[in-house]
Amino acid sequence: MIDITASALVAQVFTGLVLGMIFVLLAIGLSLIFGLLTVVNFAHGSLYMLGAYFGVFVYGVTKNFWLSLVIAPLMVGTVGLLIERFLIRRLYGRSPDDPLLLTFGLSLIIVEGVRIIWGKIGLTIDPPKALGTAVNLGFMNFPAYRLFVIAVTVAVLVAIWLFLERTNVGLIIRAGSRDPLMVRALGIDLSRIWLLVFGIGTGLAGLAGILAGPMRGVYAEMGVTMVIESFVVIVVGGMGSLVGAVVAGLLMGQVVGLTTYFAPALAEIMVFIAMAVVLLVRPSGLFGEAGLLD
Amino acid sequence: MPMPALRSVADWVAAHPVSSFLAVFAVFPFLVPYQALATQVLIWGLFALGFNLLHGYTGLLSFGHAAYYGLGAYGAGILLAKLHFASVWGALAAGLLLAGTGGAIIGFFCLRRHGIYFAMLTLAFAQLLYFIGFHLSSWTGGDDGLRGIPQITLGFPGFPVSLEKPLAFYYFCFVLVGLAVALLKRILDSPFGAVLQAIRENSDRAVACGYDIDRVKLLSFVFSAMFAGLAGALDALRLTVVPIESLYWTTSGQVVMMTLLGGAGTFFGPFVGATAFLVLEDRLSAFTESWPLVIGAIFSAFVLFLPRGIWGTIIGGFHGRQSA
Numbered sequence: 001m002i003d004i005t006a007s008a009l010v011a012q013v014f015t016g017l018v019l020g021m022i023f024v025l026l027a028i029g030l031s032l033i034f035g036l037l038t039v040v041n042f043a044h045g046s047l048y049m050l051g052a053y054f055g056v057f058v059y060g061v062t063k064n065f066w067l068s069l070v071i072a073p074l075m076v077g078t079v080g081l082l083i084e085r086f087l088i089r090r091l092y093g094r095s096p097d098d099p100l101l102l103t104f105g106l107s108l109i110i111v112e113g114v115r116i117i118w119g120k121i122g123l124t125i126d127p128p129k130a131l132g133t134a135v136n137l138g139f140m141n142f143p144a145y146r147l148f149v150i151a152v153t154v155a156v157l158v159a160i161w162l163f164l165e166r167t168n169v170g171l172i173i174r175a176g177s178r179d180p181l182m183v184r185a186l187g188i189d190l191s192r193i194w195l196l197v198f199g200i201g202t203g204l205a206g207l208a209g210i211l212a213g214p215m216r217g218v219y220a221e222m223g224v225t226m227v228i229e230s231f232v233v234i235v236v237g238g239m240g241s242l243v244g245a246v247v248a249g250l251l252m253g254q255v256v257g258l259t260t261y262f263a264p265a266l267a268e269i270m271v272f273i274a275m276a277v278v279l280l281v282r283p284s285g286l287f288g289e290a291g292l293l294d
Numbered sequence: 295m296p297m298p299a300l301r302s303v304a305d306w307v308a309a310h311p312v313s314s315f316l317a318v319f320a321v322f323p324f325l326v327p328y329q330a331l332a333t334q335v336l337i338w339g340l341f342a343l344g345f346n347l348l349h350g351y352t353g354l355l356s357f358g359h360a361a362y363y364g365l366g367a368y369g370a371g372i373l374l375a376k377l378h379f380a381s382v383w384g385a386l387a388a389g390l391l392l393a394g395t396g397g398a399i400i401g402f403f404c405l406r407r408h409g410i411y412f413a414m415l416t417l418a419f420a421q422l423l424y425f426i427g428f429h430l431s432s433w434t435g436g437d438d439g440l441r442g443i444p445q446i447t448l449g450f451p452g453f454p455v456s457l458e459k460p461l462a463f464y465y466f467c468f469v470l471v472g473l474a475v476a477l478l479k480r481i482l483d484s485p486f487g488a489v490l491q492a493i494r495e496n497s498d499r500a501v502a503c504g505y506d507i508d509r510v511k512l513l514s515f516v517f518s519a520m521f522a523g524l525a526g527a528l529d530a531l532r533l534t535v536v537p538i539e540s541l542y543w544t545t546s547g548q549v550v551m552m553t554l555l556g557g558a559g560t561f562f563g564p565f566v567g568a569t570a571f572l573v574l575e576d577r578l579s580a581f582t583e584s585w586p587l588v589i590g591a592i593f594s595a596f597v598l599f600l601p602r603g604i605w606g607t608i609i610g611g612f613h614g615r616q617s618a
Contacts, residue, residue: 040410090598096410097355101554102597104357104547108590116584228421228543231414239411265429272422276403279415283406 007140009261016257017250018146018215021153024249025208026230028160028242029201035177035240036197038096039088042103045227046110047202051076051209052218053114056125065128069210076206077199084198089191107223114220122219149211156207157246164242173197177240225268232275238288248286300608308609311561315475319468326569329460331576335569336467337528340474342553342564344521349550350559351482352514353494355413358420359549361400362519364427364541366393366526368434371536375442376433382448382457386470386527393523394516396423401515405508417543424541440536457531467528474521479561481517490514494559522549551593557606566605 026048033041041047054075058068083106091098126132127145134141164170176183176190184190209223216222233252237244252271259270278285307314323332341363348354369392370385379385404415427434434440448455448466457463481487489510492500500507530536539545548571556567571589578585600607 034410038410040414087594087598094601097413098597098601100355100357100410100413101550102594104550105590105594105597108547108586109594112584112587112590116587224543225421228417232418235407235411235414235418268425269422269429272418272425275415275418276422279403279406 011140011142012257012261013254014142014146015260016254018149018253019256020250020253021150022208022212022226023230023233023252024246025153025156025204025211026226027233027237027245027249028157029204029208030230031234031237031240031242031245032173032197032204033201034234035242036173037084037088037099037194039099039198040096040103040231041198041201042100042227043083043107043110044103044202044205044230045223045225046107047076047080047205047223048209048212048226049114049218049220049223050079050110051206052125052213052222053118053123053209054206055210055213056118056123056218059125065125069207072210073203073206076209077203080202080205081195081199083202084195088198089194107227111220111223118220120220122217125213125218127214145214149215152207152211156204160242169193169196229271232271234285236275236278236285238285241285241287244285244287301610304609307562308560312472312476312479314562315565316472319472323461323464326573327576329464331572333460333464333467333532334572335565336464336471337525337532338549338552338568338572339565340471340528341522341525341549342556342568343474343478344518344525345549346553346558346560346564347478347481347490347521348514348518349553350563351487351494352490352511353497354511354515355410355550356404356416356515356518356546357413357550358400358416358418358543358546359518359522360541360543360545361416361420361423362393362397362522363526363529363545363549364420364423364536365396365519366390366523367530367536367540368427368440368526369393369523370527371440371443371530372433374444374446374530375440380444380446382446382531385531386524389523389527389530390520393526394520397516397519397523398512401512401519405511405515417546420541420546421543424538424543427538427541434538435536437538439538440530443530443534443536445534463532467532470524470528474524478521482561486510486513551589553603554601555593555596555603557603557609560603560606560609563603563605567603570604 026044030041030044033039051072055068055072058071058075059065062068083103087102087106088099091102127148131145131148133144135144135147164174172183172188172193176193180190212222229252233248234245236252237246237248252274255270255274256267260267319336322335323329326332326335341359344362345356345359348356366389369389373379373385373388400416400419404412404419407415428436431437445458448457455462455466457466482490489500489505489507492503492505493507493510497507526540529540552567552571553564554567555570556565557563574589574592575585578588582588596603
């Protein structure tokens with residue numbers, strides 16, 4: 001009896017880990033964009049949802065999940081580029097609330113647009129056949145697709161880390177989030193970097209969407225709670241801190257996973273309780289520097 | 295009307311908000327397509343007025359004002375439907391008390407962070423309340439909403455007034471919202487109101503002048519929450535049901551949109567915005583199910599091109615909202 005409970009618990013930890021990975025992908029994108037552009041992208045959840053729909057669309061055309069996994073995030077990233085270039089860019093220098101308000105308006109447009117194009121009823125997308133099985137981890141069986149989600153997220157995180165730490169553009173991004181004025185004084189055109197980072201951040205949201213699609217279903221409202229929970233993740237992690245986003249994302253995945261196991265009714269509430277506790281104990285977040293970007 | 299005349303009318307209205315409110319809303323039900331819309335405008339206008347106190351005047355963008363509107367609605371509704379305490383005044387007081395307490399607790403947490411964090415925190419706490427309301431169904435009715443709120447008569451001693459007729463209920467709201475408008479005017483004209491606007495313009499300087507801005511902000515938050523709570527309580531009386539969506543983030547978004555459409559930081563912006571939004575919603579939903587798309591597009595266009603909103607643009611310069 002105890003063995004069954006223990007293995008169910010481990011299964012729940014793994015499920016929480018997968019959810020945490022989705023949180024991490026969303027929070028990293030939000031955090032990158034916020035750190036450099038000081039823009040809170042309210043449309044992040046809608047773009048996550050759009051990633052899943054684009055994935056279903058590409059899959060419908062090509063019948064190839066791997067292709068849709070690559071193309072859908074690129075499509076979402078392109079939408080992100082257009083949003084930054086033609087809309088958000090007009091708001092730099094105005095109140096930092098304005099981009100938040102604008103992206104709120106955009107999220108309404110995107111959700112309603114998806115309802116018009118794909119209908120109000122949700123869609124489904126199956127994981128590819130190669131990943132449709134369960135893998136025996138020795139102590140339990142776990143769906144291969146979920147392990148794949150973990151692997152992809154880890155790979156993406158390593159790639160982002162290498163990009164930020166080892167490339168010239170990454171150097172400019174890090175410098176730009178610390179002291180944009182100085183970077184511009186050195187003759188670097190930051191507006192192109194902003195465009196790029198917004199594209200990358202929204203592309204990551206799209207990737208999270210297509211990855212989540214086969215596990216959580218594809219529907220127009222799927223981004224709504226996710227974006228609020230991602231906000232919670234970056235508040236807990238410390239805004240603008242990528243390490244914080246990763247740690248807090250995984251932590252929140254566990255919080256949801258474990259409360260779902262012990263007290264299902266509290267699962268949605270615990271995320272916010274955890275946030276309140278962190279705010280009381282450490283207002284700047286786990287990895288946030290006090291006062292930075294306030 | 296020629297432009298200069300419109301201007302001078304707008305200037306007079308901006309200078310005499312309480313008299314203007316009374317003049318316009320005394321006849322408002324006869325100016326709009328149907329009377330139910332007029333009551334909705336009053337209630338949502340009051341809600342937006344409260345939101346505007348925090349956003350337009352103190353410079354704090356709350357994305358979770360559904361929390362206080364919902365607390366007000368549930369406070370009034372639970373007293374009437376669950377505790378069977380049949381008094382309109384009691385219901386309004388319960389709504390105000392619950393919203394004010396909620397505002398004080400949530401405000402304490404949210405004000406620990408500044409700027410853009412604040413918006414996200416208010417949103418998160420409102421969502422927390424939504425989930426609590428959703429699961430606490432023995433009190434709130436959960437997903438089905440709180441039903442069974444009786445229609446009760448207004449208890450003046452020896453002089454009961456029925457609120458059943460829509461027009462009677464409208465004028466009941468008119469009196470209460472009129473009092474709220476006068477109170478807000480009084481708050482804004484007080485030294486406290488001046489400190490609020492000082493915080494909006496330059497919070498560092500307000501600190502340097504020796505003001506305890508954390509306390510001032512919290513007080514502004516609580517006032518704002520109580521205005522929203524009164525609106526929620528009135529709406530519970532109007533609908534005789536509290537839908538769970540009262541606490542949902544879409545309600546928060548709606549009050550944000552109304553205030554900005556009308557003009558944040560202007561006294562009448564919230565009422566102008568509430569009218570514009572509700573008329574638009576009413577007209578559009580007759581044409582298409584996808585009306586949120588149109589409203590979203592209009593709102594985005596306002597943020598981009600008309601950040602002062604309708605009323606803010608009409609009265610121009612001086613009352614415009616901050617832009618730095």
